[in-house]
Amino acid sequence: MSSSIRKAINSDALTRLAQAIAVAVSATLAGCSSHVPQTDAAHAPNIAARAKQKPVFLTEKPSPQIPQDVWERMRQGFQLQDGLGVNPRIEQQRLWFASNPSFLENAGDRGSLYIHYIVERLEERNMPLELALLPVIESAYNPMAYSRANAVGLWQFIPSTGRYFNLRQTRFYDGRRDITASTTAAMDYLTRLHDMFNGDWLLALAAYNAGEGTVSRAIERNERLGLPTDYWNLPLPAETQAYVPKLLALSQVVMAPDAYGVNLNPIANEPYFQVVEINQRMDLSKVAAVANIDEDELFQLNPAFKQRTTIDGPQHLLVPTSKAQLLTTSLQTMRPEELISKKQLKPVFEGADDTQLASAKRSYRVKRGDNLGSIAKANNVDVKDLQRWNKLSGKNLKPGQTLVMQDTGKRNSGRINTVVAAKSKTQKPQSQYKVQQGDSLYMVAKRFNVEMQHLKRWNPRVGQALKPGQMLTVSSPH
Numbered sequence: 001m002s003s004s005i006r007k008a009i010n011s012d013a014l015t016r017l018a019q020a021i022a023v024a025v026s027a028t029l030a031g032c033s034s035h036v037p038q039t040d041a042a043h044a045p046n047i048a049a050r051a052k053q054k055p056v057f058l059t060e061k062p063s064p065q066i067p068q069d070v071w072e073r074m075r076q077g078f079q080l081q082d083g084l085g086v087n088p089r090i091e092q093q094r095l096w097f098a099s100n101p102s103f104l105e106n107a108g109d110r111g112s113l114y115i116h117y118i119v120e121r122l123e124e125r126n127m128p129l130e131l132a133l134l135p136v137i138e139s140a141y142n143p144m145a146y147s148r149a150n151a152v153g154l155w156q157f158i159p160s161t162g163r164y165f166n167l168r169q170t171r172f173y174d175g176r177r178d179i180t181a182s183t184t185a186a187m188d189y190l191t192r193l194h195d196m197f198n199g200d201w202l203l204a205l206a207a208y209n210a211g212e213g214t215v216s217r218a219i220e221r222n223e224r225l226g227l228p229t230d231y232w233n234l235p236l237p238a239e240t241q242a243y244v245p246k247l248l249a250l251s252q253v254v255m256a257p258d259a260y261g262v263n264l265n266p267i268a269n270e271p272y273f274q275v276v277e278i279n280q281r282m283d284l285s286k287v288a289a290v291a292n293i294d295e296d297e298l299f300q301l302n303p304a305f306k307q308r309t310t311i312d313g314p315q316h317l318l319v320p321t322s323k324a325q326l327l328t329t330s331l332q333t334m335r336p337e338e339l340i341s342k343k344q345l346k347p348v349f350e351g352a353d354d355t356q357l358a359s360a361k362r363s364y365r366v367k368r369g370d371n372l373g374s375i376a377k378a379n380n381v382d383v384k385d386l387q388r389w390n391k392l393s394g395k396n397l398k399p400g401q402t403l404v405m406q407d408t409g410k411r412n413s414g415r416i417n418t419v420v421a422a423k424s425k426t427q428k429p430q431s432q433y434k435v436q437q438g439d440s441l442y443m444v445a446k447r448f449n450v451e452m453q454h455l456k457r458w459n460p461r462v463g464q465a466l467k468p469g470q471m472l473t474v475s476s477p478h
Helices: 003-033 047-054 070-076 089-101 102-111 115-124 129-139 159-164 180-194 201-210 213-226 238-253 284-291 295-301 321-333 372-378 382-390 441-449 453-456
Strands: 271-275 316-320 359-363 402-406 432-434 470-473
Touching: 003 213, 047 089, 070 129, 070 238, 089 238, 102 129, 102 238, 102 402, 102 441, 115 129, 115 180, 129 180, 129 238, 129 441, 159 180, 159 432, 201 213, 201 238, 213 382, 271 321, 284 316, 284 321, 284 453, 295 441, 316 321, 402 453, 441 453
Parallel strands: none
Antiparallel strands: 271 316, 359 402, 432 470
16 A cells, blocks of 8 residues: 555544544533533523623723822812812801912912922821811911911921920920921821821811810710710811811812912922931021022021021921932032031021010001001001000001001911912012011012012112011012
8 A cells, every 4th residue: 555545544534533532522511511400591691692701801000190280189189078068167268268369379389398298298198188288277388477376387386286296396496397397296196186086087177276175075065965076066166167167168279279260370299398418507598508599498498497507406408309419419528617607696587486476576657648547457456556556546647657566466367377468470660568477588589470689689688587567679670
């Protein structure tokens, strides 16, 4: 038999063998299927449909786009808005913010140095990002703000509470003004209150304002009377009854600022400052010169150093991120004496500490058309106080007359002496701006969108430490 014939026979045999095996396997499977229990046709699984389904591949969900603006990042982390419904107390506060858009706009501009840092710390603790707006309520984001109760800083700690949360206070350093230390303390305090009131953030916020004892006693009273014990039904002080609605209303305005006529300048979603370690005493003016940082901006980042020198405080400085590397490199090559000023130390605010600031005196020169009512309103004091300080029996004034007045710490927004809303950034030549408590050259320059060097050139006789009541030229004469 030839080899070609033999190959053909073998191939034919293999084909028949394969067919036989296939038949046997089919018969076996058919036999097995006869033992499958019968099911109701209505509930029988649709094998054909299953067979047609495409395979599902597990893939990672696309991560949401990272916001470029901190305001948008904040909105994505709001947690306190659910279930609020229509609430007259919130609506009343929201109407105030809508009627005073400059308040939030100016607070946002001041807070642009700090908001990113605060938002990140809140996210790390999974805390509601509405809390990043709490310094707007407390201090209008002014780290130098103080109240009549001697509460100080962005988060408005009184001395005793500050010490409880390890915020040291000396002649040279006040941890309540320290941006990072006070933020940590505020979040520790809020977390403690949140736990104390069984996870109720509204009660925690009420206690932050009025004290945990006040809120606890109000809850106990309602329990005895069989009344609801949620925040909205508690008999709390008037300030505290407005405090939480104010934060919730502010959050709603931030959620949709255009709807309320508020123009929030974008804040880059990136760190504004960086921590630079130091190991010796330094004067902020010298550090600013070394790193090419505006001195006033450096003080806004390190306001806890009351005399602008690093005594009694932490061994680090906060500096703008863009200047951190330059400062670090410069510090490695400089001699210690090059970073210390020879001038005698003196407090930033004319020798006064926080308890004396509330009674600081200032003067006002009467202009044509002025009256006691308009002057009192512009300086946030009472007419009767003006008369008493100046021994005036009537209300008649003469142009050129000088009036003496004191900063009484009178509050504009319920709790603190907040910074008065700034004028429009679009100024005519030789426009004048009256310095408010807590203002600085850096803040004024930023508020009016002008360069620091121009502001200094227009006001050559003005020093670094501004005084309330001073008049500044905010645009160059043509």
